[in-house]
Amino acid sequence: MxxxxxxxxxxxxxxxxxxxxxxxxxxxxxxxxxxxxxxxxxxxxxxxxxxxxxxxxxxxxxxxxxxxxxxxxxxxxxxxxxxxxxxxxxxxxxxxxxxxxxxxxxxxxxxxxxxxxxxxxxxxxxxxxxxxxxxxxxxxxxxxxxxxxxxxxxxxxxxxIVAPTPEQACQWLQAQGIDNPLPALAMARGAPLAALAFGDRDIAAWRQGLMDDFLALATGHSDPLTLAERWAGDDPDLAIDWLETVLMDMIRLRSGSNPPALANPDLCNDLKPLAKQLDLEELYRHLERIASARRLLQGTVANQTALEEVLIPWRNRRTKKA
Ligand SMILES: [Zn+2]
Known part of the structure; x- marks a missing residue:
């Protein structure tokens, strides 16, 4: 094919x-x-x-x-x-x-x-x-x-083999009968076949849930331990993958390339103000934690523990600023 x-x-x-x-x-x-x-x-x-x-x-x-x-x-x-x-x-x-x-x-x-x-x-x-x-x-x-x-x-x-641009990917997915391909494509980190493989799963709602969780966490309105437990219970690998795309998007928004090519363009309005509050160095540190959490998820450590590694530092940030 x-x-x-x-x-x-x-x-x-x-x-x-x-x-x-x-x-x-x-x-x-x-x-x-x-x-x-x-x-x-x-x-x-x-x-x-x-x-x-x-x-x-x-x-x-x-x-x-x-x-x-x-x-x-x-x-x-x-x-x-x-x-x-x-x-x-x-x-x-x-x-x-x-x-x-x-x-x-x-x-x-x-x-x-x-x-x-x-x-x-x-x-x-x-x-x-x-x-x-x-x-x-x-x-x-x-x-x-x-x-x-x-x-x-x-x-x-x-x-x-390089992923197509989001526009090309969306076009292709629409031709495969996916009406609103953007959420699935973002969850699949731009890989169209991976987006297609989500099938009937309501990926838009799931992604919105992750986004709500993340915004609550980043603004100090939720507890990272509770969140880690919830994410671990569903699909922790996918949650981590998605969080990585969000961090990358915030880095792009911070770096000021104009217009930034975002993995989650539809979430831009929520991510932009948050990105402004964080410095690049802090964002890169969060990104590094994703990489180490991914290694933990592949190992024998409990999923929840791996997620805590990534999510707890968001609470610490809040404490520092307060
Ligand atoms: Zn032949």
């Missing part, structure tokens, strides 16, 4: 089809359709009669084999259902397959999410990245390239 915001990277890669490197690192935030892109690119490279734009024809033998999940020169490595990582055995199997397949052209492997590979799996992959067979193409797909070994990263050519 190709999406409008894929176009630039698509053109860059498809024009390189005869001289692609052996390792591609495809990055970009969650919810932009990176895997779908990697799959379509693979099919286009395997296609026997690609169209003028380089895309697959969907009709030739190769395309039909691909669609049936039976193309001998295409492999996908994903996290097994009962595991949480991509294991060394999987990479070893892949290397075997890449050596066996006949190859009339490209032999392609997509690894997603590549950052889920164990250190051993990455070391094993390194061997084939260092000495790839002719026409071997390995596409590593990840939203977190920093979690890959530097040795693996350095052997791949990196291409970033």
């Amino acid at each position: 190709r999406l409008p915001w894929h176009q630039r990277v698509w053109e860059r890669l498809i024009t390189m089809r005869e001289r692609l490197p052996h390792g591609l690192l495809l990055t970009g935030q969650q919810g932009l359709g990176k895997l779908a892109f990697a799959r379509r690119l693979s099919q286009a490279l395997l296609c026997r009669q690609p169209g003028p734009d380089g895309d697959a024809c969907d009709e030739c033998d190769a395309c039909q084999q691909y669609a049936a999940g039976a193309h001998p020169d295409y492999s996908e490595v994903r996290i097994p259902e009962d595991k949480t990582r991509i294991l060394i055995e999987q990479v070893r199997d892949l290397i075997q397959r890449l050596m066996l397949t006949s190859g009339h052209g490209h032999r392609i492997a997509v690894i997603e999410p590549a950052d889920a590979m164990t250190r051993e799996a990455q070391n094993s992959l390194l061997k084939i990245l260092e000495e790839p067979g002719a026409d071997t193409l390995i596409i590593l797909v990840t939203a977190r390239p920093g979690f890959l070994a530097a040795t693996v990263r350095s052997r791949c050519q990196r291409h970033d």
Whole structure:
């Protein structure tokens, strides 16, 4: 599947089809359709009669084999259902397959999410990245390239899929039948597929609830501990993601770029006065706490504790000013 915001990277890669490197690192935030892109690119490279734009024809033998999940020169490595990582055995199997397949052209492997590979799996992959067979193409797909070994990263050519502008994203979401896409898009940090994945959930009401909570907290009208408990009970990761977009918006409002491109343009009237009261340094400190809370949320610490790390400093600020 190709999406409008894929176009630039698509053109860059498809024009390189005869001289692609052996390792591609495809990055970009969650919810932009990176895997779908990697799959379509693979099919286009395997296609026997690609169209003028380089895309697959969907009709030739190769395309039909691909669609049936039976193309001998295409492999996908994903996290097994009962595991949480991509294991060394999987990479070893892949290397075997890449050596066996006949190859009339490209032999392609997509690894997603590549950052889920164990250190051993990455070391094993390194061997084939260092000495790839002719026409071997390995596409590593990840939203977190920093979690890959530097040795693996350095052997791949990196291409970033970038989120569309909010206007483009809203247009696309409206075409998918979402009437008021802005709240969902803001909650999804600008990633249209992530916004679409919220489905029927009343994301506008939920976001408004978070905003009301946050304003009450920031103006000293609510208790961070109660708030942390409430947010922890729903979807703490999403609440943290959203709070980050709000802080970024306030930083943009403070920095005075005009007009600022906001993630939450509809909340601007509420955020502006608050942003004025805070200095940039304080805002950046709040932002840093988000990053550490996110690490805590991924670890074994209780969600509520992680949220308290972020929310309590807002109370302290109030005390300082009083
Ligand atoms: Zn074809």
